[in-house]
Amino acid sequence: MDKKxxxxxxxxxxxxxxxxxxxxxxxxxxxxxxxNANSKEKIQAEETIYRISDVVKNNQIxxxxxxxxxxxxxxxxxxxxxxxxxxxxxxxxxxxxxxxxFPKNQLTNCNKEGACLIVDNLQNFGxxxxxxxxxxxxxxxxxxxxxxxxx
Numbered sequence: 001m002d003k004k005x006x007x008x009x010x011x012x013x014x015x016x017x018x019x020x021x022x023x024x025x026x027x028x029x030x031x032x033x034x035x036n037a038n039s040k041e042k043i044q045a046e047e048t049i050y051r052i053s054d055v056v057k058n059n060q061i062x063x064x065x066x067x068x069x070x071x072x073x074x075x076x077x078x079x080x081x082x083x084x085x086x087x088x089x090x091x092x093x094x095x096x097x098x099x100x101x102f103p104k105n106q107l108t109n110c111n112k113e114g115a116c117l118i119v120d121n122l123q124n125f126g127x128x129x130x131x132x133x134x135x136x137x138x139x140x141x142x143x144x145x146x147x148x149x150x151x
Contacts (some may be wrong), residue, residue, distance in 0.1 A: 044070035045115040067137035092122040
């Protein structure tokens with residue numbers, strides 16, 4: 001009888017170790033998946049900021065629109081006369097980053113995952129949510145430093 005109890009403890013230990021290993025495996029695979037998804041969204045945000053940069057630097061046209069903003073679900077934010085992300089210290093800038101649930105964490109979120117562009121005469125426009133891919137476009141008025149959501 002002593003031997004049966006000992007086997008039961010040994011089998012229970014094996015099951016516990018197997019469950020813990022499966023838990024770590026699920027955690028690792030989900031972390032890998034979400035880091036890859038965030039990486040794609042950051043690349044899309046950087047490409048959109050690059051297109052906006054081209055519009056801002058074009059001195060021949062004062063009013064121009066930028067269409068097909070990406071990634072969907074992220075926000076175009078203005079940082080004027082408030083705390084700014086690290087790349088914008090001392091300058092006005094606009095950033096594309098995911099919206100943080102807590103306002104205090106928004107700067108950290110934009111620093112880690114976002115893409116920012118320094119625009120000297122930018123006016124505060126708050127935030128513009130980027131709807132599903134290609135559905136959101138903005139208009140940039142360079143004479144007044146205004147960014148307006150078109151649709």
